[in-house]
Amino acid sequence: MGTDVMVHLAGVTKRFGNVWALRGIDLELPRGRCLSIFGPNGAGKTTLLKILSTLTRPSAGTVTIAGYDAVREGEKVRPLLGVLGHRTFLYGHLTGQENLRFYARMFGITGYAERAMEVLHAVGLEEHGRQLVRTYSRGMQQRLAIARTLLHRPSLLLLDEPYTGLDQQAIVRLQELLQQLHAAAHTIILSTHDLRLGLMLSDDIAIQCRGKMVYHGVATDLDALALEQIYFDYVK
Amino acid sequence: MQMPRGRYQGWYLVYATATYVSMALALWCVFVYVPTEKVQGIVQRIFYFHVSAALTMFLAFFVVCIASMMYLWKQTLWWDSMALGAAEIGVVFCTMVLITGPIWARPIWGVWWTWDPTLTLTLVLWLMYVAYLMLRADMSDAKRTRMAAILGIVGFVDVPLIRWSVEKWRTLHPKPVIVQEGGSTGLPPSMMLTFIISLTACVFLCFFLIRERVVLAQSRHALDGLRDEIENALGG
Amino acid sequence: MRSLWNRSTSIMSNSRLFVQQVLALLAKDLQTEWRTREMFISMFVFTILVVVVFNFAIGADPEAIRRLAPGVLWVALLFATVLGLQRAAQMESEEDCLQGVLLALGDRSALFIAKTAANMLYLTVVVVCALPLFSILFRIEMVAGIGALGVALLLGMLGLSTVGTLFAMLTVNTRTREVMLPLLFLPVSVPLTIAAVYATTDIIAGKGLADITDYLTLMGVFDLVFLVVAVLVFDYVVEE
Numbered sequence: 001m002g003t004d005v006m007v008h009l010a011g012v013t014k015r016f017g018n019v020w021a022l023r024g025i026d027l028e029l030p031r032g033r034c035l036s037i038f039g040p041n042g043a044g045k046t047t048l049l050k051i052l053s054t055l056t057r058p059s060a061g062t063v064t065i066a067g068y069d070a071v072r073e074g075e076k077v078r079p080l081l082g083v084l085g086h087r088t089f090l091y092g093h094l095t096g097q098e099n100l101r102f103y104a105r106m107f108g109i110t111g112y113a114e115r116a117m118e119v120l121h122a123v124g125l126e127e128h129g130r131q132l133v134r135t136y137s138r139g140m141q142q143r144l145a146i147a148r149t150l151l152h153r154p155s156l157l158l159l160d161e162p163y164t165g166l167d168q169q170a171i172v173r174l175q176e177l178l179q180q181l182h183a184a185a186h187t188i189i190l191s192t193h194d195l196r197l198g199l200m201l202s203d204d205i206a207i208q209c210r211g212k213m214v215y216h217g218v219a220t221d222l223d224a225l226a227l228e229q230i231y232f233d234y235v236k
Numbered sequence: 237m238q239m240p241r242g243r244y245q246g247w248y249l250v251y252a253t254a255t256y257v258s259m260a261l262a263l264w265c266v267f268v269y270v271p272t273e274k275v276q277g278i279v280q281r282i283f284y285f286h287v288s289a290a291l292t293m294f295l296a297f298f299v300v301c302i303a304s305m306m307y308l309w310k311q312t313l314w315w316d317s318m319a320l321g322a323a324e325i326g327v328v329f330c331t332m333v334l335i336t337g338p339i340w341a342r343p344i345w346g347v348w349w350t351w352d353p354t355l356t357l358t359l360v361l362w363l364m365y366v367a368y369l370m371l372r373a374d375m376s377d378a379k380r381t382r383m384a385a386i387l388g389i390v391g392f393v394d395v396p397l398i399r400w401s402v403e404k405w406r407t408l409h410p411k412p413v414i415v416q417e418g419g420s421t422g423l424p425p426s427m428m429l430t431f432i433i434s435l436t437a438c439v440f441l442c443f444f445l446i447r448e449r450v451v452l453a454q455s456r457h458a459l460d461g462l463r464d465e466i467e468n469a470l471g472g
Numbered sequence: 473m474r475s476l477w478n479r480s481t482s483i484m485s486n487s488r489l490f491v492q493q494v495l496a497l498l499a500k501d502l503q504t505e506w507r508t509r510e511m512f513i514s515m516f517v518f519t520i521l522v523v524v525v526f527n528f529a530i531g532a533d534p535e536a537i538r539r540l541a542p543g544v545l546w547v548a549l550l551f552a553t554v555l556g557l558q559r560a561a562q563m564e565s566e567e568d569c570l571q572g573v574l575l576a577l578g579d580r581s582a583l584f585i586a587k588t589a590a591n592m593l594y595l596t597v598v599v600v601c602a603l604p605l606f607s608i609l610f611r612i613e614m615v616a617g618i619g620a621l622g623v624a625l626l627l628g629m630l631g632l633s634t635v636g637t638l639f640a641m642l643t644v645n646t647r648t649r650e651v652m653l654p655l656l657f658l659p660v661s662v663p664l665t666i667a668a669v670y671a672t673t674d675i676i677a678g679k680g681l682a683d684i685t686d687y688l689t690l691m692g693v694f695d696l697v698f699l700v701v702a703v704l705v706f707d708y709v710v711e712e
Contacts (some may be wrong), residue, residue: 017381018313018460020468055571056712059311075482075578089572091500091563093507098500105496106576108489148572210468308708364659371656374646383642386705387656390638393701394660397694401663404686405670 005064006031006156006187007052012061014047014211021047023211024061029204031155034178034188036198036219039208040235045191046086048208049160052189053083065156079107082154084162088145092134096125096144099133100151107152119147123177139170146177157181159190163197175201195231196224209235255437255444262437265430273427279343284431286336288438289329290354296326296442297361297392300368304388307381313457314450316381319388321449323368325442330362353403360398364391479703483579490582497573497586502593504563511559512594515552519602522548523609534611541610542672546628546665548602549595553632554654556594557640560587565644570710580710581703584637591633599625617675620684624675627691628668634695635661638702641709667691 007029014022021044029035039045050056051063054074063070065077090099097116104112120129123143133141142162149157159178163171178201182188192198199205199219205227207215214234222230266284273280299322307315337355338348349355368391372384483490505511526544530537564570573583607614614621636657643652671687681688 018457019464050712053575055574078575078578081575083571083575085568085571087568087571089569089575090567091504091569092566093504094500098503102496102500103572103576106493106573108492152576308705360659360662364656367652367655367659371643371646371652374648374652379645382708382711386642386708389705390698390701391660393697394663397663397690397697401666401690404690405666 004030006033006066007189008062008064009052010062010064012048012051012058012063014044014051014056015059020211022051022058025208025211025213027206027213027216029187029189031187032185033203034182034201035190035204035206036202037189037191037206037208038193038195038198038231039191042210043208044211045208046160049083049085049158049189049191053081053158054078079152080155082149082152082157084145084149084157084159086160086164088133088141089148090133090141090144093132095130095132096120096136097129099144100147103148104151109152115151119150122150123147124173138165139167139173142166142170142174146174150181155187157186157188157190159188161192162190163192163194171197195227199224199227207231207234251440251444251447255440258433258437258440262430262434265433270426270430277343279340282336282340284434285438286333286340287431288435289332289336290358291435292438292442293326293329293333293358293361294395295439296322296329296446297365297395299446300326300365300388301392304385307385308389313381314454316385317450317453317457318446319385320372320453321446323365323388324449325445327362327365327369328445329438329442330358330365333358334362351406353399353406356402356406357395357399360402361391361395364394479579479581483581486578490579493577493582494586494589497583498589501560501563501586501590505590505594511556512597514559515556515594515598516601518555519548519552519598520605522551523602523606527609537610538612541606541612542669542676544610545606545672546669549599549629549632550658550661550665551654552598553591553595553629553636554657556591557636557657558650558653560591560637561640561644561649570644571712574710581706583710584641584702584706587641588630588633588637591637592629595629595633599629612676614676617678617680620675620679620681621672623681623688624668624671624684624691627688627695628664628671631664631691631695631698632661634698634702635664638698638706638709641706664691664694667694 005028007027009025009027012022012025012027013020025048037045037048047056051058052065052070054070054077057071066080068076070077091102094102097120100116100120101112104116109115117126117129120126123146125140125143125147128136128140133144136144142165162174162178166174175197178188178190182201188201190198190201199222202219205215205217205219205222206213207230215230262284266281270281270284272278300319303315303319303322307319334355337350337358341350342348368384368387371387372380523544526540526547527537530540530544564573574580577583603614606612636653639653639656639660643649643656646652667687667690671684671691674684674687
């Protein structure tokens with residue numbers, strides 16, 4: 001099932017009661033590109049990512065990921081996704097290793113114990129693997145969450161405000177990791193408030209406001225200042 | 237969005253007239269036309285409304301179940317309003333059964349409450365659907381309708397099971413002696429006619445009230461939608 | 473809503489993964505519970521508490537106490553179930569672990585089955601520990617009918633766990649979660665309560681399995697109906 005287009009959204013709308021969170025979003029992202037979505041709070045970025053990760057169904061419109069219909073064929077789409085949400089999805093009373101082993105078993109990875117150690121190494125947490133996640137710092141928890149995201153070697157990464165709450169060192173680490181993944185041909189979509197970091201990483205940028213995608217362009221011809229200008233133009 | 241038609245026109249007139257006429261007729265039948273029952277006396281007249289209300293209550297809860305299923309399938313708010321309306325009116329009729337029951341029981345059997353199967357079933361249903369209404373009041377918009385719909389289906393599925401178990405249980409409790417509960421066989425024609433008329437009146441009343449409730453809920457949704465659109469237009 | 477047929481065929485084709493996921497979820501729950509032992513202890517202590525308090529509440533007449541014993545046992549189990557369920561659902565809402573789990577699941581009913589199984593396990597352990605105590609406090613001979621009692625208890629606990637897990641996942645986001653769960657759970661499980669109490673009464677009075685088949689049938693039907701309904705609607709319960 002090899003197509004060039006990884007993600008295709010057409011007319012995606014999401015309504016909660018009579019309040020519209022998303023109004024007709026159209027989006028296309030080719031394989032291997034990185035997209036940053038900027039926008040103020042309440043723009044619907046989290047809702048959009050939730051729809052992309054099949055946690056929610058849209059009220060209208062189609063969502064196609066790697067050629068599969070995300071609404072009807074959710075079970076085929078989910079193994080391709082690596083999702084980093086607002087919260088870490090980690091169990092505080094289990095150790096880092098146990099958390100990773102659990103998720104590895106859930107994803108049906110053969111040799112789950114080895115894979116768990118592998119990703120633990122990749123994020124630099126091998127000494128803390130046997131400690132309870134409750135005792136980790138925020139930065140360490142974020143790193144473990146990223147390890148969890150990468151366990152099943154997903155082709156599409158969805159990151160919802162990954163830089164929030166991280167200190168400088170952790171941000172640099174995360175940025176390096178994301179750049180590595182980007183270079184390794186992973187498709188990435190992230191939402192963030194930080195214009196500079198998003199711009200540094202991405203091929204494409206988009207601005208979302210009040211449930212609509214008000215700007216969508218290529219990142220290469222922009223610098224941070226120009227992006228800021230555009231952002232404040234579109235977001236009143 | 238269509239503008240509402242004049243309040244007292246069209247179908248409203250038909251429903252309203254049917255309801256008023258049938259209720260007036262029922263009242264006349266129950267209090268004037270039908271002869272007083274030999275054994276129980278005047279109190280027996282409650283039976284017509286008591287049993288009619290019980291049957292109407294079942295009908296209303298059945299509507300809740302169907303409307304909930306339709307809502308989960310079609311995802312249109314109209315079905316959810318229907319489920320809510322039917323649940324509210326169902327609880328009203330349920331309360332009527334629970335009030336008329338003791339009023340009837342006291343003079344006849346000397347006790348306020350008889351644990352007869354129908355009354356007990358009604359009590360459990362009252363608890364369940366009041367919990368349904370509380371659940372609706374308690375949840376945030378996004379999930380409320382869906383969770384309530386699930387409860388609406390599950391609750392009704394439980395009804396035959398509750399009835400079965402309560403009847404089993406009842407066989408172990410001696411019934412207060414003497415009088416029959418005025419079952420459908422053995423009723424003279426005038427009483428049967430009165431019963432059918434009061435049943436019809438209750439059903440008409442039920443649907444009339446549900447319809448009014450649905451119209452109210454839909455108007456509220458339309459208002460929310462308008463409000464949202466205005467905010468969006470002003471802000472964008 | 474995926475039809476039962478669709479769902480069954482998809483589960484059967486991915487059965488190894490499905491079973492692996494259920495076991496992984498179950499193991500995770502048990503592992504977490506073993507670390508803290510909060511849930512089991514609170515369920516067990518609460519059961520004993522209910523039994524003791526009822527003893528005082530009923531009064532000194534030993535006959536009355538004996539007659540009411542089955543009722544007391546099942547009320548205690550009802551409350552223990554509610555207690556266990558609230559904790560189980562809450563476990564998934566910290567750090568939004570539920571979403572993490574949903575992302576790893578193909579068929580979401582694996583989560584429902586794992587949670588129900590976990591709850592049943594806790595209840596079984598509680599019952600095994602509490603039954604001797606119950607037998608002593610109420611002065612009831614249980615050894616004779618232990619087989620029949622076991623069947624009744626199993627069917628009853630299965631029903632309580634099934635309905636309870638469904639409602640626990642349903643109410644996990646309400647503001648008054650602690651009140652809402654028992655409020656919904658108790659009326660719906662009335663058939664189970666009635667059948668279980670009368671089955672237990674009969675067993676204690678010396679009747680065998682053959683005599684209580686109608687109660688067992690009721691419990692069995694209840695369990696089956698709710699298992700099927702819960703699996704069918706579970707997708708809607710966990711969706712965002």
